[in-house]
Amino acid sequence: MATFLGHKHDARRLAQKVALMSPFGALCVYALYLLLGGGAPHLSHLSRHGTGTGNGTGTRAANGTEREWTARRRLPQALIVGVKKGGTRALLEFLRLHPDVRALGSEPHFFDRHYARGLPWYRSLMPKALEGQIVMEKTPRYFVTEETPARIYAMSRDIKLIVVVRDPITRAISDYTQIISKTPDIPSFETLTFKNRSTGQIDSLWSPLWIGLYATHLERWLAYFPLSQIHFVHGERLISDPARELGRVQDFLGLQRIVTDKHFYFNKTKGFPCLKKPEGSSKPHCLGKTKGRTHPKIEPEVIQKLREFYRPHNQRFYKISGQDFGWR
Numbered sequence: 001m002a003t004f005l006g007h008k009h010d011a012r013r014l015a016q017k018v019a020l021m022s023p024f025g026a027l028c029v030y031a032l033y034l035l036l037g038g039g040a041p042h043l044s045h046l047s048r049h050g051t052g053t054g055n056g057t058g059t060r061a062a063n064g065t066e067r068e069w070t071a072r073r074r075l076p077q078a079l080i081v082g083v084k085k086g087g088t089r090a091l092l093e094f095l096r097l098h099p100d101v102r103a104l105g106s107e108p109h110f111f112d113r114h115y116a117r118g119l120p121w122y123r124s125l126m127p128k129a130l131e132g133q134i135v136m137e138k139t140p141r142y143f144v145t146e147e148t149p150a151r152i153y154a155m156s157r158d159i160k161l162i163v164v165v166r167d168p169i170t171r172a173i174s175d176y177t178q179i180i181s182k183t184p185d186i187p188s189f190e191t192l193t194f195k196n197r198s199t200g201q202i203d204s205l206w207s208p209l210w211i212g213l214y215a216t217h218l219e220r221w222l223a224y225f226p227l228s229q230i231h232f233v234h235g236e237r238l239i240s241d242p243a244r245e246l247g248r249v250q251d252f253l254g255l256q257r258i259v260t261d262k263h264f265y266f267n268k269t270k271g272f273p274c275l276k277k278p279e280g281s282s283k284p285h286c287l288g289k290t291k292g293r294t295h296p297k298i299e300p301e302v303i304q305k306l307r308e309f310y311r312p313h314n315q316r317f318y319k320i321s322g323q324d325f326g327w328r
């Protein structure tokens with residue numbers, strides 16, 4: 001069984017590659033792929049994702065149904081919209097192992113920064129994809145940008161949205177760690193946390209803290225999308241048990257569970273899960289140096305104040321999302 005699935009997987013990968021080179025090659029290899037029985041399950045989610053995206057050519061298949069053989073650029077059917085420092089890069093890299101996922105490597109910032117360039121520009125950035133493959137991108141800033149939900153809704157009302165969430169305090173420290181790596185002269189995390197340290201008033205508008213007000217941001221999305229269209233990835237579990245989180249994401253996207261625990265190993269030096277064989281390579285691979293940085297030690301008293309600050313916000317987020325993420 002494992003070997004058979006392996007053949008299907010390999011045949012599909014080959015079909016993708018050849019399709020990028022020539023439609024005729026794609027036809028031959030895709031026929032082989034179908035003979036191996038790989039077509040139907042992968043195409044099963046098409047009806048849910050075919051949301052009027054793209055303008056490529058179609059070819060009539062032998063059985064008379066309309067099916068495309070050429071890879072073409074389409075607008076995404078799924079987006080990782082947040083949160084910054086939640087583990088969005090890890091999730092995207094892990095999902096890219098799936099043969100039915102085609103993901104843009106960089107962050108396009110279309111809905112927050114480059115919206116005026118228009119959808120054709122956005123589509124031109126996307127990787128070419130075969131019919132049945134899910135096109136996706138990640139831009140963590142979307143989650144906290146006010147205009148984004150309405151703009152995404154205008155593109156596709158049935159798009160699938162993924163949010164990687166992590167304890168907002170760890171997330172804030174991670175964010176701060178990134179900021180000081182670029183601007184080392186800024187005040188300490190402890191100083192920036194408070195509007196006035198003597199009164200203990202938290203500066204909830206300081207970006208690293210404000211991004212962690214997940215319930216407030218989520219409410220804006222729920223004005224456009226039902227909760228069933230939003231999947232939350234547990235950022236801590238993405239580190240402790242990536243296969244489990246990936247299993248849930250693949251289910252949400254209507255994909256076969258192809259990315260499993262076989263793809264990961266825990267790298268002790270890095271302190272994070274890494275890939276045994278990333279997309280397009282046979283060598284093990286961990287994320288780069290900017291992922292998994294050492295955080296500065298924060299005064300426990302400040303952490304305690306932040307716990308108290310976030311408690312009601314986290315509770316509200318658990319209630320709205322219907323999931324308890326366990327940040328105490």
Ligand SMILES: Nc1ncnc2c1ncn2[C@@H]1O[C@H](COP(=O)(O)OS(=O)(=O)O)[C@@H](OP(=O)(O)O)[C@H]1O
Binds near residue numbers: 272
């Ligand atoms: N497998 C693996 N390897 C390395 N890092 C991992 C992994 N899984 C999750 N993470 C966590 O991802 C954090 C960075 O989050 P993002 O990728 O969302 O950051 S960004 O918003 O795109 O800058 C990053 O935050 P820092 O630890 O603060 O660097 C990691 O904790």
